[in-house]
């Protein structure tokens with residue numbers, strides 16, 4: 001709907017007019033900043049004279065002032081980015097935060113406010129009273145460009161520019177995802193502003209903005225109900241650490257830094273798992289069969305457990321042998337207590353068994369005296385500690401690296417081959433991403449260790465934290481521990497890949513939560529989607545489900561996406577194929593390498609070619625075993641990254657070199673191959689090795 005004008009003086013006049021408004025906004029901001037700093041200082045003076053009971057009010061007061069300063073600093077760049085002119089000639093400017101002048105007249109509307117919605121939602125067929133929409137692009141405080149959409153063709157308003165969206169899409173990539181607050185499209189906006197309750201399910205093909213929409217939705221929810229969503233927290237889960245690093249700046253750039261961002265490998269304790277098991281082992285560890293297997297594992301005899309108990313009482317030796325101890329262990333487990341909560345029962349069971357031994361051979365036995373005397377002996381307590389130790393999930397999972405132990409827990413559940421491969425994967429020194437939900441499951445099944453002091457943030461009573469914690473000691477990510485289970489909202493990205501066990505883990509984090517679930521089935525690497533869907537349904541529990549479907553690919557050039565779509569369609573005819581809107585005239589380059597040893601030269605050549613042709617980043621996507629070779633070959637370069645096909649999920653680069661596409665498909669699937677082919681914004685080079 002935009003028309004270009006050649007009248008530069010008109011453009012300059014319009015830019016100058018916007019600059020005047022932007023100047024007023026910044027002047028007002030300076031005044032507010034000074035006032036907020038004063039209030040913050042005053043709050044601290046007050047703090048010195050602590051009045052019992054006044055701490056809560058003081059904290060809120062200082063917090064709000066400090067928070068305002070922090071927001072203002074974070075949002076300095078491109079603070080004012082939009083304007084809407086109504087049919088009646090009313091002008092509203094849209095920005096990253098809301099601002100009023102000294103007389104309380106609005107200077108700037110927060111982009112999330114209901115009154116700002118028409119900026120994103122108005123179309124020529126449903127104008128919502130808007131005649132013209134304008135996107136304002138700034139560098140610092142300087143307006144550098146404006147772009148108009150005339151929604152009412154009959155309007156006399158001047159129209160400048162040729163598409164803010166196209167300009168945004170053509171910009172070079174930096175390796176960090178940017179916010180899209182100035183160019184959110186109507187179908188994206190509807191998903192962003194959907195109600196929080198129940199589950200919001202966002203689907204769409206590659207590059208349709210699912211991730212960026214989910215992040216803006218988090219910012220929207222925080223705005224719409226800050227008390228609830230900052231209080232109980234928003235959890236954002238993505239597939240890998242690389243991906244979390246890629247998206248981590250988006251929310252802070254929107255002035256929000258309280259959401260907890262975790263990759264699937266980071267959701268248990270202080271473990272940061274990055275290693276991926278091979279696909280068959282991951283499929284075993286991800287399946288719901290693990291529930292029963294792990295429940296059995298918690299009942300195994302701990303390796304190294306003593307095999308007999310001998311204790312002297314009134315001159316007689318009382319003995320429990322291996323079989324008797326095994327039977328006692330089963331008896332204690334059968335009482336149904338979680339193992340770590342059952343130590344007391346285990347001690348009692350031992351004393352009863354010893355009593356039965358003592359009764360026939362010792363006269364004058366008094367039961368209470370017997371159990372008090374024996375039960376408090378240090379040798380008995382030391383035995384109990386070794387026989388019924390408090391277990392950690394890590395220990396129990398490690399037991400299963402012993403094939404015999406695993407076979408005992410897995411009998412009738414896993415095949416011999418599955419048992420062998422799972423046991424051998426657990427001998428590696430670090431835990432894999434698919435071990436993390438197993439640890440989490442075990443933690444639930446083992447139950448709590450004897451009470452430890454929990455830190456206050458686990459209770460989510462935000463009002464009782466001090467301003468020092470809330471504002472000045474804020475870590476770069478939310479302080480909730482990985483086991484926090486009362487999030488108000490959980491956002492799951494790349495949801496098509498989650499295994500049933502991963503869904504169970506997320507279900508435990510979001511027992512009271514609303515959900516935003518983002519995915520594309522055609523990019524899935526999980527072999528049993530039906531089992532996963534059932535686990536997803538169980539995790540998100542009750543409540544309304546609403547679905548949003550994204551139809552436009554904003555990442556890939558039309559040339560690249562048409563090629564990728566044609567490849568995936570051959571094997572996944574029902575893939576959800578969006579429309580790519582940006583044409584570059586540069587078709588993808590598919591090259592056949594005749595001899596394997598020519599691959600070195602071909603990769604070096606392709607990377608140099610991509611670096612020469614695009615301004616921003618270049619991603620080299622190759623099977624994992626090639627990474628060391630590629631790192632040596634290409635050296636370190638802040639524009640070039642080497643990533644595995646699974647790791648490349650959700651990422652994007654200006655140029656992409658796919659090394660040995662067939663190998664990627666063989667090791668994973670055509671769907672993962674499709675992920676690799678849809679990462680490039682400008683240039684795609686595919687290197688095939690002839691076999």
Ligand SMILES: Nc1ncnc2c1ncn2[C@@H]1O[C@H](COP(=O)(O)OP(=O)(O)OP(=O)(O)O)[C@@H](O)[C@H]1O
Pocket residue numbers: 165168169177178179180183184185188204205206207208209210211212213520523554555649650651652678
């Ligand atoms: N409205 C928009 N304005 C500007 N850029 C946009 C818009 N929507 C999406 N983009 C850009 O398109 C690219 C793809 O978006 P995103 O990564 O969110 O897509 P996705 O659907 O999650 O992709 P995939 O499923 O392939 O990982 C990003 O660079 C994003 O910033």
